[in-house]
Amino acid sequence: MSAQTYGRAFALMREAAGEAWGEYTRHAFVEGLRDGALAREAFLHYLRQDYVFLIHFSRAWALAVVKSETHAEMLGAVATVNALVAEEMQLHVGICEAAGIPQEELFATPERAENLAYTRYVLEAGYSGDLLDLLAALAPCVMGYGEIGARLGVEKTSETYADWIGTYAGDGYQGDCAAVGQLLDSALERRLGKDFETSPRFATLCDKFRTATELEVNFWQMGLTP
Numbered sequence: 001m002s003a004q005t006y007g008r009a010f011a012l013m014r015e016a017a018g019e020a021w022g023e024y025t026r027h028a029f030v031e032g033l034r035d036g037a038l039a040r041e042a043f044l045h046y047l048r049q050d051y052v053f054l055i056h057f058s059r060a061w062a063l064a065v066v067k068s069e070t071h072a073e074m075l076g077a078v079a080t081v082n083a084l085v086a087e088e089m090q091l092h093v094g095i096c097e098a099a100g101i102p103q104e105e106l107f108a109t110p111e112r113a114e115n116l117a118y119t120r121y122v123l124e125a126g127y128s129g130d131l132l133d134l135l136a137a138l139a140p141c142v143m144g145y146g147e148i149g150a151r152l153g154v155e156k157t158s159e160t161y162a163d164w165i166g167t168y169a170g171d172g173y174q175g176d177c178a179a180v181g182q183l184l185d186s187a188l189e190r191r192l193g194k195d196f197e198t199s200p201r202f203a204t205l206c207d208k209f210r211t212a213t214e215l216e217v218n219f220w221q222m223g224l225t226p
C-alpha cells in the first residue's frame with residue numbers, strides 16, 4: 001500500500017516523521033504477527049490494552065464531530081466512530097471471547113501507562129486545538145495500521161494471526177483509511193488553503209503526527225511486555 005493512497009497530507013506527514021514511521025510499522029511486534037512468532041500471551045495482552053485504547057480513541061473521534069465546521073466533516077468523523085465501535089472493536093471482543101476472556105473482563109482491563117499516555121495525548125490535542133490538531137494526532141493510528149495490514153496481507157508467512165491481519169488488510173479498513181486521508185486533505189485545504197504545506201502551521205501539525213507515531217512505537221513495545 002503506497003502512502004499516496006491515503007492522501008497528500010498523509011504522505012507529507014509520514015515523510016516528515018522520519019525514522020519513527022519505520023520503527024512503528026516494522027516493529028518487532030508487527031514482524032511477530034507476520035511470521036507467527038509472537039507469543040500468544042503477548043498478543044492477548046496487547047489485544048486487551050488495545051480494546052481500552054479503542055474506547056478512548058473512539059471518544060477522540062467523537063470530539064472530531066464537535067470540532068467539525070461542515071456537514072461533510074461531521075459525516076467523516078461519525079463514520080469513523082462507527083467503524084471503530086461497530087467493527088474494529090468486534091475483532092477484539094471475538095478473539096478474547098474465544099480465548100476465555102468475557103467482554104466485561106475486557107472492558108475492565110487495567111490501563112497500562114503507555115496506553116494512557118497515547119490516548120490522552122490525542123484527546124488533549126483535540127481539547128486544546130482545532131480539528132487539524134486533532135486529525136494530525138489521530139492519523140498515524142488509522143493509516144499506520146492500514147499500511148501494516150496491507151503489507152502483512154501480502155508478506156505473512158503464517159496463518160497464526162490471520163484474523164488480525166485480515167481485518168486491517170481488508171477492503172473495509174482500507175476504505176476507512178482512504179476516507180480519513182480525504183478528510184485530512186480537505187480539512188487542511190479549508191483552513192490553510194490549497195498549498196497547506198507552505199503554511200507555518202503545517203510544521204506544527206507534522207510534529208503532532210510524529211509524536212503520535214512515537215507513542216505507537218511505545219504501544220507495540222508495551223505489547224511485548226505483558
Ligand SMILES: Cc1ncc(CN)c(N)n1
Nearest residue numbers: 050053054141142145219
Ligand atoms: C494502538 C493502536 N493504533 C492503531 C489502531 C488501529 N485503529 C489500533 N487498533 N491500536
